[in-house]
Amino acid sequence: xxxxxxxxxxxxxxxxxxxxxxxxxxxxxxxxxxxxxxxxxxxxxxxxxxxxxxxxxxxxxxxxxxxxxxxxxxxxxxxxxxxxxxxxxxxxxxxxxxxxxxxxxxxxxxxxxxxxxxxxxxxxxxxxxxxxxxxxxxxxxxxxxxxxxxxxxxxxxxxxxxxxxxxxxxxxxxxxxxxxxxxxxxxxxxxxxxxxxxxxxxxxxxxxxxxxxxxxxxxxxxxxxxxxxxxxxxxxxxxxxxxxxxxxxxxxxxxxxxxxxxxxxxxxxxxxxxxxxxxxxxxxxxxxxxxxxxxxxxxxxxxxxxxxxxxxxxxxxxxxxxxxxxxxxxxxxxxxxxxxxxxxxxxxxxxxxxxxxxxxxxxxxxxxxxxxxxxxxxxxxxxxxxxxxxx
Amino acid sequence: xxxxxxxxxxxxxxxxxxxxxxxxxxxxxxxxxxxxxxxxxxxxxxxxxxxxxxxxxxxxxxxxxxxxxxxxxxxxxxxxxxxxxxxxxxxxxxxxxxxxxxxxxxxxxxxxxxxxxxxxxxxxxxxxxxxxxxxxxxxxxxxxxxxxxxxxxxxxxxxxxxxxxxxxxxxxxxxxxxxxxxxxxxxxxxxxxxxxxxxxxxxxxxxxxxxxxxxxxxxxxxxxxxxxxxxxxxxxxxxxxxxxxxxxxxxxxxxxxxxxxxxxxxxxxxxxxxxxxxxxxxxxxxxxxxxxxxxxxxxxxxxxxxxxxxxxxxxxxxxxxxxxxxxxxxxxxxxxxxxxxxxxxxxxxxxxxxxxxxxxxxxxxxxxxxxxxxxxxxxxxxxxxxxxxxxxxxxxxxxxxxxxxxxxxxxxxxxxxxxxxxxxxxxxxxxxxxxxxxxxxxxxxxxxxxxxxxxxxxxxxxxxx
Numbered sequence: 001x002x003x004x005x006x007x008x009x010x011x012x013x014x015x016x017x018x019x020x021x022x023x024x025x026x027x028x029x030x031x032x033x034x035x036x037x038x039x040x041x042x043x044x045x046x047x048x049x050x051x052x053x054x055x056x057x058x059x060x061x062x063x064x065x066x067x068x069x070x071x072x073x074x075x076x077x078x079x080x081x082x083x084x085x086x087x088x089x090x091x092x093x094x095x096x097x098x099x100x101x102x103x104x105x106x107x108x109x110x111x112x113x114x115x116x117x118x119x120x121x122x123x124x125x126x127x128x129x130x131x132x133x134x135x136x137x138x139x140x141x142x143x144x145x146x147x148x149x150x151x152x153x154x155x156x157x158x159x160x161x162x163x164x165x166x167x168x169x170x171x172x173x174x175x176x177x178x179x180x181x182x183x184x185x186x187x188x189x190x191x192x193x194x195x196x197x198x199x200x201x202x203x204x205x206x207x208x209x210x211x212x213x214x215x216x217x218x219x220x221x222x223x224x225x226x227x228x229x230x231x232x233x234x235x236x237x238x239x240x241x242x243x244x245x246x247x248x249x250x251x252x253x254x255x256x257x258x259x260x261x262x263x264x265x266x267x268x269x270x271x272x273x274x275x276x277x278x279x280x281x282x283x284x285x286x287x288x289x290x291x292x293x294x295x296x297x298x299x300x301x302x303x304x305x306x307x308x309x310x311x312x313x314x315x316x317x318x319x320x321x322x323x324x325x326x327x328x329x330x331x332x333x334x335x336x337x338x339x340x341x342x343x344x345x346x347x348x349x350x351x352x353x354x355x356x357x358x359x360x361x362x363x364x365x366x367x368x369x370x371x372x373x374x375x376x377x378x379x380x381x382x383x384x385x386x387x388x389x390x391x
Numbered sequence: 392x393x394x395x396x397x398x399x400x401x402x403x404x405x406x407x408x409x410x411x412x413x414x415x416x417x418x419x420x421x422x423x424x425x426x427x428x429x430x431x432x433x434x435x436x437x438x439x440x441x442x443x444x445x446x447x448x449x450x451x452x453x454x455x456x457x458x459x460x461x462x463x464x465x466x467x468x469x470x471x472x473x474x475x476x477x478x479x480x481x482x483x484x485x486x487x488x489x490x491x492x493x494x495x496x497x498x499x500x501x502x503x504x505x506x507x508x509x510x511x512x513x514x515x516x517x518x519x520x521x522x523x524x525x526x527x528x529x530x531x532x533x534x535x536x537x538x539x540x541x542x543x544x545x546x547x548x549x550x551x552x553x554x555x556x557x558x559x560x561x562x563x564x565x566x567x568x569x570x571x572x573x574x575x576x577x578x579x580x581x582x583x584x585x586x587x588x589x590x591x592x593x594x595x596x597x598x599x600x601x602x603x604x605x606x607x608x609x610x611x612x613x614x615x616x617x618x619x620x621x622x623x624x625x626x627x628x629x630x631x632x633x634x635x636x637x638x639x640x641x642x643x644x645x646x647x648x649x650x651x652x653x654x655x656x657x658x659x660x661x662x663x664x665x666x667x668x669x670x671x672x673x674x675x676x677x678x679x680x681x682x683x684x685x686x687x688x689x690x691x692x693x694x695x696x697x698x699x700x701x702x703x704x705x706x707x708x709x710x711x712x713x714x715x716x717x718x719x720x721x722x723x724x725x726x727x728x729x730x731x732x733x734x735x736x737x738x739x740x741x742x743x744x745x746x747x748x749x750x751x752x753x754x755x756x757x758x759x760x761x762x763x764x765x766x767x768x769x770x771x772x773x774x775x776x777x778x779x780x781x782x783x784x785x786x787x788x789x790x791x792x793x794x795x796x797x798x799x800x801x802x803x804x805x806x807x808x809x810x811x812x813x814x815x816x817x818x819x820x821x822x823x824x825x826x827x828x829x830x831x832x833x834x835x836x837x838x839x840x841x842x843x844x845x846x847x848x849x850x851x852x853x854x855x856x
Contacts, residue, residue: 118725119723120723120724120725121722121723121724121793122724122793124724124725127728129728129730129731129733129734130728130730130731130734131730131731131734131735131737131738131741131742132728132730132734132735132742132839132847132848132849133738133741133742133759133849135803135815135816135817136727136794136795136801136817136839137789137791137794137801137803137815137817138724138791138793138794140791140793141789141790141791141793141794141801141803142789142803144789144791145787145788145789145805148787148828149787152828198790198792199792199793200789200790200791200792200793200800201789201790245765246765247765249813249814249815250757250758250761250765250812250813250814251755251765251766251813252786252807252811252812252813254813256787256805380815
């Protein structure tokens, strides 16, 4: 079983991304208009040029009307989709496959989420009517299980573990401080991260990604058409998506130090892209740092670090902006914010900027291959997306 | 001859010291925020049902309480489902007076004499008006008895009984009143004491014994003053009176007589005669004779062991919050969803009975039951696997300070069962500062929350008690 992939057959020729944050004065519709207009401009196209749209949102609207209505899209297909926190990436994947199939020539993938209108802390979801037997645990609690499990397995004392998590938060805020579209644009001192109020397990507020509003969009076409729209397109090397059977939540042999779903989606993506050594061949990555220990575990699941070594690589600065393999150069979910449906597209937006040399102060020297990784669910029960993109 | 075949009791883990209320000495038992009279009745019933003698198959369930979670909707059905009793049982709720616990026991014995095998569970969460005597003197607990007249040797036979019913305004609570009220005690004592003496005498006559033949006398009622004038005319010596658990549990409403009777049975020997009297809206008296079967028929937990297993530093404000007497600032989280009737119906054996599945092909256990095995993917090829009494331990855990709870933080644990199977569930009756990987747990039936007037029952894990 393997994906055949569409390596180098599809290109991204324009992108838009709003500032993420607390947009009290902007609705989901406003954010969509902003992101889509920016993407039209980026690709130098008119709305008429776009054949079909994919809109990812988990809770800021249902149906394609969520997009067609505010933008007055003229009687075209708009698919609204949802795949938990990987929703935005799913919009890209489905849109890319649609042009690859030849069914359409030019499409858009759009993501949006308006989280700050609920008045609640953290994420809220609307589950279908249920039997009331769910554990009721929140996302930070579920992901907090990773930290002690990792520390135990690899003999990292909890004080060092705290330092590692703090380093991840510090790094991502450092990067976000150099990004005018990030939700939090200030560096956060280590002491403040360490002392932040506890949310779940070892995790404090400063170990959690930002709850925010935002939208992002990508214009996608077949590779042979790319230069019609843009002199500097980026090319999709791999798109992989995995929904797990939820084994970890039910089987005693799962130890909360890995996401099998991520391992499988990475393996599949690397085959599609012809990547043999991700530690060496991937220039940079945007990964799903919903909580600090998630990023730690992802470094191993994505093959950037050998098992049990990611904490050392993190502390050694390997994943810093000026390190050998920068991770979350735009600030990540941690600092850029996490408006669910938009996040996968925001990750791609940073690849767009970096590969085209437009990342300003954050520009990584001569990146060749970038990776985005997007996760939805919880350890033991999740979906995972990996893309590889390049020039 | 009909009698008690098995019995069980339950005293919740939390106690509040009366000094914290500003009301005298000792402490009272306090149901946790996730308990109610139905969930506590399940816990006591599990004790009573654990090792039924051969041939005893419960066909009738009675639930007695003055604090039933539902005023309309059969609480005994919750009891039936959570103890995996057959659906063919006759089930009934009783209440209306704290005498209903003993009345239900007597009615159950009558049914047993007619050939039925009856589970009677009495349970109460006693909430008094703040600073009143009912608040400080009340307690929360449950007791359960399996009654049978055919075949199975009872641990205690009913050898005599008498009743008296009196229309009197002693304790009353009409719909809409938040707390029960009580007329002044001196009046109650004046009315009740002669009734108790007379009824007690009739019960002894029915049993053919004299007061001095009794090993223990259990006295319970709405009004302790009643008993002052009882002993001498009834011919009962003070040392025959069993400790009424006032200093450790408090008067647990309709469950109280059963709870104290259970403690009497915990310490009884064959041949002991025990009289139980409850004075509320009249009098019920039952006289039991303990049999040789007592030593084999005791439950896993004695009343004393429940009383000993506790945490007693509950803050008064926390207690009032749990009882919904004190309004409080909710977390900035959505209210929990009201569970829906059809999904609950479909999941009944899991939600109430805590029954998982075991794959017939690979033997793997699945919690909750799965149609497709998580290990070998066999489809619709499994058998029911009971988990309520499964030994289990903490694989890993976390403190969730964000989740909705009346007692934050929620402690979420990955619980692995010794017989196989894993589930993510909440811990309860646990000190967040004193929990660790590998800790042994046991399952307990709880009310997770109430939404839209619907009580959401499910199982949690607790450290072994």
